[in-house]
Ligand SMILES: Nc1nc(=O)c2c([nH]1)NC[C@@H]1CN(c3ccc(C(=O)N[C@@H](CCC(=O)O)C(=O)O)cc3)CN21
Ligand SMILES: CC(C)C(=O)C(=O)O
């Protein structure tokens with residue numbers, strides 16, 4: 001009954017989903033329509049302020065499970081939890097209005113069965129308001145993609161280098177350098193597409209394999225370390241900004257924010273030690289209001 005719960009008795013403008021709220025974001029059909037057309041611009045986002053910067057410039061914001069490594073200092077993405085994805089997903093939704101927001105299902109939260117995948121995906125969409133989830137799509141996961149799609153949940157696939165399989169692969173290894181591998185990635189991509197995925201990330205593959213995958217599937221491909229043959233590109237934002245301590249070979253650095261931060265902090269430290277910060281402009285005065 002409306003009016004029973006505290007959260008509904010005093011509606012907050014920002015959290016009430018109006019017709020406009022959903023319509024002003026990039027929609028799933030609009031995303032799908034970009035196949036072979038204008039390139040899709042995608043980046044990861046984990047926080048509200050970063051989402052605010054990126055939202056006007058991007059088609060898709062991905063709350064990637066890379067946040068475990070980039071923000072939480074984990075060695076791989078295997079330790080990321082559903083709760084972490086929800087907390088960061090909520091922050092990104094608060095900081096964005098226009099981009100389609102998709103959230104990675106973390107390791108262990110979807111692989112067992114279509115039912116497990118549905119429970120996790122529906123919970124994540126319900127608690128964040130995001131539009132889509134992303135799954136790392138080994139061939140066996142295609143059944144779950146179809147199960148979710150058939151029940152109203154848009155799914156983005158992720159083929160090629162699958163970071164959640166790092167323990168099996170013995171590292172983050174590029175794909176498509178042998179014929180057997182090429183066939184496996186192509187099979188994963190075809191199964192993901194046939195299951196109804198709205199798009200798929202293609203990670204860490206050779207340019208000819210990226211070309212072949214992009215031609216073989218009906219949904220847009222979003223490349224990361226997969227050449228310009230894909231229908232769009234994604235990078236981890238902290239990598240392209242030069243904020244993360246290491247970066248894969250496929251990253252281009254568009255800024256050196258580590259350098260900028262170190263310079264800024266060195267300046268602050270020097271001023272504090274010299275007693276020159278705070279100065280007059282940064283002090284409160286008796287009787288004055290500002
Ligand atoms: N900061 C960050 N950026 C990412 O792109 C990223 C994450 N974290 N975490 C999750 C996954 C892991 N990813 C990675 C991590 C390392 C390599 C890497 O070192 N690759 C080797 C390729 C080795 C080979 O040739 O097979 C490289 O030299 O780039 C690639 C992708 C991509 N994702
Ligand atoms: C790099 C993208 C595709 C990703 O899966 C992540 O950030 O977790």
Ligand SMILES: [Mg+2]
Nearest residue numbers: 064065066104
């Ligand atoms: Mg991921």
